[in-house]
Amino acid sequence: MTSNADVLIVGAGPAGLALALLLLKNGISVRIIEKGNSLSVGQRGATIHPRTLELYKILGILPEVEKRMVHTPDLKIFTSPEGDGPIKEVGILPFMEEQPQYHRINSYQFGQDTHQGLLRDEIAKYGCLVEFNTPLESFEAHSNSVTACISGETATFNWLVGADGARSTVRKQLGLPFHGQSHAPSLACGDIEVKGMANDLWYIWGDTSHKMLSLRSFQVDGRQLGFFMMGGAKVDTVRAAESRDNLVETLYDIIGQRSIEFGDLIACGVWKANVRMIDKFGEGRVFLVGGKCPTGGQGMNAAVQDSFNLAWKLALVHKGASPPNLLQSYSTERVPVIAAILDMSTEIMRRNFAQDKKVESSNWSRGFEVRQLGVNYRNSTIVVDQVTPTSKDENADPFRAGLDGRTRGGDRAPEAPNLIDPEGRVWSVYDFLDVTTHTILFFTPGSTFVTGYPPHFVKHWLIYPQGSSLDGDERAVVDRDGYAYKHYQVQQGETRIVIIRPDGYIGALLETEEDIPFYFRYIFSS
The missing domain is CATH 3.40.30.20 (Phenol hydroxylase, C-terminal dimerisation domain)
Known part of the structure; x- marks a missing residue:
């Protein structure tokens, strides 16, 4: 595989893959590397909002996305342990009738593994393949190029973009510190095989003041799976995530009965909410996309919007059609948007992790703004x-x-x-x-x-x-x-x-x- 390309993208999540496809469609050659040694497994980052669907219409892949996404079910909230039935039903993202001013208005579930697989297939049509097990070790930015050390190989690119998440190697080597805080509550998240739970249901037991479990069912290749998130003041999420046995024991402890049978554990990890910002999303010939929004179904969608904002500017500057200072507008436009999303996400986390049980049952519904149709650049200097x-x-x-x-x-x-x-x-x-x-x-x-x-x-x-x-x-x-x-x-x-x-x-x-x-x-x- 050729080492050199116009742009090196570090990270093969939705943001990095979407950016790769955007640049390839603009005639910009791309190399995309991923330090992980396998394909992403699991549903995390599954909510796809209508603004992202509108952008995928412009990108030309919306029909393929819509073949694979599923509706967002209403939540059925139970006590922990489970009582006689749900104590409340909540439309977390209520279905709305389509309106002509929006190409799409509803949010859906589109698992990250499926999402990334579709984008990998799309960039493969341009001869671009993700290089797995290929970490970025270091880079050095120059006035006209970026030299990167990749798994012992040295290669030169015109541009480098870090799409490698909140723990970004690119961000750290740029010397861009986070400002903000890590929130103490953590959740064990992942996918597990389930039996005895119909498809396209979303249950929640308990609340985070004590013990809480969220379980959404879905199907992949004929297998019935459940995406789970569990946590709370009385849940040891680290221990639960250590093994399948620990996990299943904790699941049954929260549910309080065994009406659902759990099979193979597909994926599991511990997630901790962070509300942290950096002051700018790039410097010189190096940029960052994604990895900034912790909750509320905002992270993946905001990351993809980062890629759309950056891609057209980078393509024009690379071709010599636009002045280099156009790229400054990437940070000046996106930083305020991400800061506003983080403010909203903080409020969502406050409600989701509230210690007051009386308000907990209604804490899961989301306002219309989370669909990201109100995002704007009215304050931009290039508008x-x-x-x-x-x-x-x-x-x-x-x-x-x-x-x-x-x-x-x-x-x-x-x-x-x-x-x-x-x-x-x-x-x-x-x-x-x-x-x-x-x-x-x-x-x-x-x-x-x-x-x-x-x-x-x-x-x-x-x-x-x-x-x-x-x-x-x-x-x-x-x-x-x-x-x-x-x-x-x-x-x-x-x-x-x-x-x-x-x-x-x-x-x-x-x-x-x-x-x-x-x-x-x-x-x-x-």
Whole structure:
């Protein structure tokens, strides 16, 4: 296998694999290494939120993801030991009817082992294979390259990205310390074979003030398995995780009966919550993705969003199309988002590990914001909004402000279905987007604008209001049901130009065509 590539990615979890696929689609060669000696086993990091599904639509892999994911069941909460039946049922992520402004609105379960397997298959189509049992030993960053020592081999790359989790070797060698704290409560987590429990159920016994067990059933290759999390003030999680016998003994102790039979132990480990931050996610030619969010189903999803934010910028800079300082916006955009997610995660942990039993039974439900559809970069220095400019004293919530009912520069691009082209074909805005180009939407009746930017970097579509006739332009559509004009908050007869970035966020909201270069001056070198 060739040692050298444009980018070395350290870590083959969802963040590293997604980044590899994003870069490969942008024509950037990748080498990805993983210090572990086997494929990931287990469900950990299983919740996939709708914003991640929207991003996977743009990446082109959503149909394959949807074949493999399953719905999120409601929780049935029992006492410990179990009494006559559940004392409460909680919709942790209640199912919602689809809404046209979102490409997807519901959260699902998509086990990390399945997730990583799908992404490995996708990068393999580009001839890129994960190198297991291959740790990064050290690296040295230079002005134009990075030299890495990998299992005794020395190789040179243009860029290095650490996707190696909270204990990141890359982070430590960069000298970026964590600020924050480790939370004392720990959980034993893993997968075990189960019998006597129907598929797609989620049970919780007890509470963390004493003993608590969460058990969600699922099927893999015809086998009935359960993903468990157990802990509490009276549970020795380290001892429980030492062996299958210890684990099963603890499971039955918490449940209080043996109606469920436990078989082979598939995976087990001890997890401890950390609420810690670093001040920046990169330095020079070295960057970090993922490994920052402890709970609430946020970690994997936030990590994948890190990769989407970084990939398009890194690709443009590597190709010489964008100035190197564009990469500074990776940290300035993502650090506030992760900080806001950590604040929310801290509150979720406080409730989940509450010592007050009276509030414990309702501590598992999650608000709409956890679906990450409100994540935004309104405060970014590379975002342009001429329609509703951000004032200097405005400090938009980077995690929730995108849900305030306004469409602003830096928000996720709203979806809009039922756009009809001259051939009668039906499109949606998310059909126009991809991870290699900026997409310009012209809400401009009669516009004759033809973009002067290379088509492999920028493409455009004209969106005409309801009732319009098309003149045959293959990149023109009619907004048959009015969703595009409604969701992008454009009145008929107004001129509006929306520039959507390759990561699915609005880079610019403009009022005239002549102002398009005003946004791209931040992005392109010339």
